[in-house]
Amino acid sequence: MCRAAAADGITHMVATPHANDRYHYDREYLRGLVAHLQQLIGDLPKLSLGCDFHLSYDNLQDALAHPKRYVIEGTRYLLVEFSNYSVPLQTTDSFLKLAERGMTPVITHPERNPILSESPQRLVEWAEQGCVIQITGSALTGFWGERPRRAALWLLEHQAVHVLATDAHDMEKRVPILSTARDAAADICGEEIAEALVEGNPAAIVTNQPLPYFPRPVIPSYRKN
Secondary structure, eight states: OHHHHHHTTOOEEEEOOEESSSSOOOHHHHHHHHHHHHHHHOSSSEEEEOOEEEOOHHHHHHHHHOTTSSSSTTSSEEEEEOOSSOOOTTHHHHHHHHHHTTOEEEEEOGGGOTTGGGOTHHHHHHHHHTOEEEEEHHHHTTTTOHHHHHHHHHHHHTTOOOEEEOOOOOSSSSOSOOHHHHHHHHHHHOHHHHHIIIIIHHHHHHTTOOOSOOOOOOOOGGGGO
16 A cells, blocks of 8 residues: 555555454554554655544543544544444534644545535535645546535535545555546646645644644535525
8 A cells, every 4th residue: 555655656554443442542553553554664754643533522622631542643544434324413612623733634524424414504614714725636536426525515615625634544545546536536626736735734733833834614605695
């Protein structure tokens, strides 16, 4: 997977093991695995450790108590995923609490979440609040089906997408390739924005900088009345 990513032009990958009720997140153990993998592959792509942080009550309390435990290493950015079965009503408040502790939520693959894909305006509101919205690149090419593709397009059209990611898991279906998604994004929103989604913004995240491309999202028209 690392070789394929490097061949596609990817220079930096963040390892994102899950932190949820099923998978215990042992930061020190995982850090050792990432370091070992980096030794095996050499300099490229550069690897960092993060996690796919499930926004549960217990996880939230632990993150608030230990702000560095779950973020992408060396940064304030926290990759947050939602359950497919519920999105807590107090999510906005949870994001505010994380921000107060110095963490910036990066909401991962919302276009594939069956709840959020049907109410994407919530993501616009969270983007207004300062959350980063990351969609899976292959959603734009139709790999995940029509509903995720429509949701991803809606978010792009409303300027509520900041990062394209591979969310790669293997070399058969969920592959570590981003170039096709970048080309699809360029067709939709132009070369400059597409480049920001795969280069400028991801580089800012892994170096703990503010995102250079963070437009004010377009509010759905019904909220203006």
